[in-house]
Amino acid sequence: MSASLEQRIAEVYQAESRRVLATLIRLLHGHFDMAEDALQDAFIAALSQWQRDGIPDNPRAWLVSAGRFKAIDQLRKSTRLDSCLEELAQTLEMESQIQSMDADDALEDDQLRLIFTCCHPSLAMESRIALTLREVCGLTTEAIAAAFLLPVPTLAQRIVRAKNKIRDARIPYEVPEPDALPERLEAVLSVVYLVFNEGYSASSGTQVIQGDLATEAIRLTRLLRDLLPNAEVTGLLALMLLHDARRNGRTSVDGDLIPLEEQDRSRWNQSQIREGCDLVIQALKAGPPGVYTLQAAIAAVHAEAPTAAATDWAEITGLYDVLLRQCSSPVVALNRAVALAMRDGPEAGLKAIDAFRNHKELQHYYLLHAARADLFRRLDRSQEAIQCYQQALDLVKQEPERRFLQQRLAMLQKK
Template sequence: MSGDGEMVPVVEAIEQIARHDRGRLLSSLVGSLRDFQLAEDSLQDAFESALVHWGRNGLPASAHGWLMQVARRKAIDRLRRSSSLRAKSDEIAYLAEQENRLAADDDPDPIGDERLKLIFACCHPALDRKTSVALTLRSVCGLRTEEIASAFLDSHEAMAQRLVRARHKIARAGIAYAVPGPDGWAARLETVLASVYLIFNEGYASQGGQHIRVDLCEEALRLGRLLVALRPDEPEIEGLLALMLLHHARRAARLGKAGEILTLEAQDRSLWDRAGIAEGAALIEQALRRGRPGPYQLQAAIIAVHADAPSFAETNWMEIVCLYDELARTGANPVYELNRIVALSYVEGPAAALARLEPIAMALLQYQPFHAVQADLLSRLGEVGAAAVAYSRAIDLSQSEAERLFLQQRLEALTGG
């Protein structure tokens, strides 16, 4: 009989493995089973089995090896029990053979790192972005379905359904469990990076809200580091990680006393995390030296320039404008243009900047920051009435309380002062 005193460390050990290594175990299992759902279910079985066996006998010499072996056996069991036994017999034979081969192997780390394949499968463009993000958090990061559901403010059932449908589609639609070759690489990498950045932004935007969410920023950073480690020569991956690190380093300065979001100008720079900035800045320099700039690298470079300035007034605006020019060359995007105009306004003055807003006004009519920028430029020109109208429009379009509070304060300072 095992007492509670022995059970607790076992439960903790299992939880820790589930937390840190689930993605690695799962991706290796998907690699050998070629079936997402079967791999998930079998790994779950193995964890449950570990609770019983390890609780009785203590931790095995190689916890990972134990879990993989049990998961593969559970998969064989599941296949045997499934209705279309004849159709599955080939797979069972293959698995059994693999099982024998692996058992004979005394490789200390039999689990190769196949997480890159897993990430590319989860972030396939044939899945919608929200589904990709949810599946990546579940399968690669090992978050529980409840945690993901609460991050998205979805019900547990809805999120579980979404994940089941996604795994089903991966299996049935023939989404390859493979790292894409050179012809599909750029486009596929883009959706992977977009999904990771979406996870980061989801966490970043939520910090001002009332909802307590899982720390999605940390998960996105983990994924970024993992991608850099798995594919060390890809500058856009380094660019994304640098971008997230640099944003993350400013997190303590982002909100004011009332919980309002603070613009760069209003932030207390002494609150910025210098170690994080140094890491991000070094990474972006390394990426840019590879001579293949892309949107993530350029955005990170822009933040690095800001981070380098001792004060808002001492920002090197010309350099920032140049970086935005280059960013615009990677693809027309009115949001990049808006930010370029903001930088330009500190070089050539608010009046010229205001005139530059006109061509992008239609495209950004429903975009809160457009109106906030317009309001700021107008107020710098002393056009109080027009600025107040623009602030009101920005307030109406705000997505979060933190944004609304900040804009409200600006409006009050303008009309009250």
């Protein structure tokens, strides 16, 4: 095989494999593992036949057709051992005779079906994340396990259980009806945002950023926006792009955390910032802003400030006020209190935090203690700051964040 043909087939795999898989899952009646095997068999057949005949005009349709017939062949062999598969084999053969693979076969709908199935609310959140990364994004089980610091067998079992739940509970492989779409879309966006957050700032481990996860979440959101234009999908994409734009400035060459006010803004990705800001405007024009659009608007104010000192904290605080009315999360309240401290001073920030700091959701949230420590430090209340930094250190799980807190603590203890 020539190097150019091999490269072209690799490009087809990169561009089409997840789309082909989504359609095969539908055609094979939700049998995920069978569809994955059929996908691999189809590409193995392509390596041989395309070398002889050339790449077809519609490689996606060719692969879908080849994959389905490979699955039928495999089912025919398996029915000798499992009679339960006979009916499925007959059904697939009948459908293959009446359905043409020459058209696109609603592949866009198939991708949406796959996304909504993997993110179904009846699945546990960790299962939704694992299944989405594996089936929609195409990450290997090993890569997902490494990203979340899980043993590979544990992650593999999580994926298996999710697939079994889909099969046993007969979760439909479909896009929700219009009246159910808002709630189901919210579940999908939650999964994608959790994936991004783990990439943007890992919950534990030795690195702040897991770039592959952040990049994959952005890619998935672009896909979702292409398939299902929606203001909040646009807002989420904007939010991710604006946060990710700061990637190169967030850590030192040694992997240490650099706080926002000390980052070299010339290292921020300006093209991502421009795109993100444009998307914020589009989302705001589309209707009343949702929680992702409001967070994106806050990120845009940060991104557009030429220096940390020039940040418009009044606008940020106002946006947090609106966000808090929509989402009464204690984490949002904490972020608003930090913005308020930047606008009105650390005393105002501490007073705001005191109003909710005993909330049960914040008891193990190290950033609550880190925020209070920073405000006490700015007020030269060293002993209270030291105590809060020590509380934060007891809870933090990411090593670069731990080192940052230890550095701040050491500076205070030297006084």
